[in-house]
Amino acid sequence: MDIKQRISELRVQALDELTAADETSGLEPWRVRWLGKKSRLTEILRGLASLPIEERKEAGAVSNELKLELEAALKAREDILRDCEIASSAVRDAIDISMPGRPFPRGRLHPVSQAMNEIAAIFSGMGFQVLEGPAVEWDYYNFDMLNMPKEHPARAATDTFWLDAPPNEKGWQMLLRTHTSPMQIRAMEKTQPPIRLVVPGIVHRYEATDATHLSMFHQLEGLAVDEGIGLADLKGTLTEFARRFFGPDRRVRFRCDFFPYVEPGAEMAVECAVCRGEGCRLCGGSGWIEVLGSGMVHPSVLEGVGIDPKKYSGFAFGMGIERIPLLKYGVEDIRLFYSSDLRFLRQF
Ligand code: DAH
Helix, strand or coil: CCHHHHHHHHHHHHHHHHHHCCCHHHHHHHHHHHHCCCCHHHHHHHHHHHCCHHHHHHHHHHHHHHHHHHHHHHHHHHHHHHHHHHHHHHHHCCCCCCCCCCCCCCCCCCHHHHHHHHHHHHHHHCCCEECCCCCEEEHHHHCHHHCCCCCCHHHHHCCCCECCCCCCCCCCCEEECCCCCHHHHHHHHHCCCCEEEEEEEEEECCCCCECCECCEEEEEEEEEEECCCCHHHHHHHHHHHHHHHHCCCCCEEEEEECCCCEEEEEEEEEECCCCCCCCCCCCCCCCEEEEEEEEEECHHHHHHCCCCCCCCEEEEEEEECCHHHHHHHCCCCHHHHHCCCHHHHCCC
């Protein structure tokens, strides 16, 4: 048999055996058998010397080629088997490294938080500082300093959750704040004008819950005190807020209202999004939706905190937050916001 033919037979056999090796541990015996010192290929290479020069050249080239091919095939087989062994040990450990990753459940902000952040950001853009205050308050801040001394009828207008705790040494009683307005007093006690701040936060009222009322909800309070602040500043600021929040094409309306801590007091309403002033179910037929209460800070409130009302004046406002996504998205029951029903919440 001529050498070339022997080599090609060796090649087929060697490669067959290599593919049959299905563990890396089987590769070393294969190497010894096919590429080792005593392998048939080595024997052939050694025997070349005895061949006539012409034959030797060709046979030498072919056998060297086979040697290189077998070495490369060994390396390739080793790589494949090693990968398989890593993968199968992962399977043993119950990890499928080929499995696509699981998506993380993505959380999002509650629609009320979204509205609160958006409103606070608008005022922040107009130079108002964003502050928070305590939800458990003294009646002193929640009522007295806002022109509602004990026995004042306005105290009874908002039913209050009083805390079952003894009064402090000054006779102050603890309660759950019924509005964010007490932060006006806390801020003015600490800072002299100019003051511009908004206070988002939770409030409580001792009320029965229904489709439009909750005993817990959120408000955003605003206060601006400086020299020469007038009603035009109040109207201008709040109109600009409405323009940015509800869109430039929604009209706003101011009407007189009464709050003990402002004089004059006003409510602001925006044109109903659904009927544009025609009157519909959402706006109760009036064409307008009340958004906030406001007014010029009462001189006796300023005096109470040691700010001279002859020198300074200011405006204040307060709005309910839950109403806003309620109106914006036409949610028919305010209780849905706190039902923790993800099917509802995921829509926002
Ligand atoms: N505190 C009022 C409420 O809870 C809202 C309000 C009205 C706040 C007039 C103000 C204001 O600052 O000036 O309904």
